Amino acid sequence: MTSVRPPEPNELVPLDYFSPLDLASYFNKDGPLEVDLGCGDGRFTLEMAENYPERNFLAVERLLGRVRKVCRGAERRGLENVRVLRLESLYTLEWLLPEGSVDRLHLLCPDPWPKVKHHRRRLFQRPFLQAVQRVLKQKGELLFKTDHEEYFEWCEEHLGEFSGLERLSWEEDEFFYPKTDFQIQWEAEGKHLQGLRARRVV
Numbered sequence: 001m002t003s004v005r006p007p008e009p010n011e012l013v014p015l016d017y018f019s020p021l022d023l024a025s026y027f028n029k030d031g032p033l034e035v036d037l038g039c040g041d042g043r044f045t046l047e048m049a050e051n052y053p054e055r056n057f058l059a060v061e062r063l064l065g066r067v068r069k070v071c072r073g074a075e076r077r078g079l080e081n082v083r084v085l086r087l088e089s090l091y092t093l094e095w096l097l098p099e100g101s102v103d104r105l106h107l108l109c110p111d112p113w114p115k116v117k118h119h120r121r122r123l124f125q126r127p128f129l130q131a132v133q134r135v136l137k138q139k140g141e142l143l144f145k146t147d148h149e150e151y152f153e154w155c156e157e158h159l160g161e162f163s164g165l166e167r168l169s170w171e172e173d174e175f176f177y178p179k180t181d182f183q184i185q186w187e188a189e190g191k192h193l194q195g196l197r198a199r200r201v202v
């Protein structure tokens with residue numbers, strides 16, 4: 001007999017993994033939606049949610065230990081605008097997020113898959129960009145950061161070839177944007193991160 005894991009506090013467990021989520025039923029209040037893909041230990045999502053209580057935040061992460069950490073962090077901080085989904089990022093974009101439902105999508109410090117034979121595993125390529133365009137609202141934004149120079153160039157190239165999103169400038173301190181756990185760790189090691197910001201073309 002298989003046993004079903006009880007959900008964590010603030011965990012979003014879809015009723016149906018094959019239909020778009022009824023997002024309003026999972027959040028207490030209506031508000032702009034921001035999605036953090038591969039949220040890791042969740043520092044970024046939690047700080048954003050604390051700073052923007054009027055917005056809703058969906059953190060997506062495939063590792064259970066990290067999901068638990070973010071859920072408990074949200075509970076400890078009393079954040080009612082955070083939900084955590086344990087699922088694969090591209091599947092979430094392609095199958096669960098309704099069309100035109102997301103204000104901002106964050107992809108921060110994702111695995112760069114540096115070996116050429118692994119490049120096909122990189123998230124940032126055409127199917128991802130098509131899914132991003134589909135779920136973003138008009139003028140919704142994608143924000144991306146990496147410390148990996150070659151992956152950054154790859155992303156710039158893929159973005160440049162995709163007409164559904166237009167690149168925007170992103171000045172440091174242009175708006176509140178807390179550092180992620182990996183960013184803090186990598187910057188302490190002397191690494192430099194680069195960012196890309198793009199908007200859905202209307």
Ligand SMILES: C[S@@+](CC[C@H](N)C(=O)[O-])C[C@H]1O[C@@H](n2cnc3c(N)ncnc32)[C@H](O)[C@@H]1O
Binds near residue numbers: 038062181
């Ligand atoms: C390098 S960490 C970055 C975490 C966080 N964004 C940060 O900057 O601190 C990448 C995270 O993405 C998660 N991840 C990698 N591929 C994923 C996928 N396809 N779907 C969901 N999560 C994924 C990993 O488990 C890991 O927690």
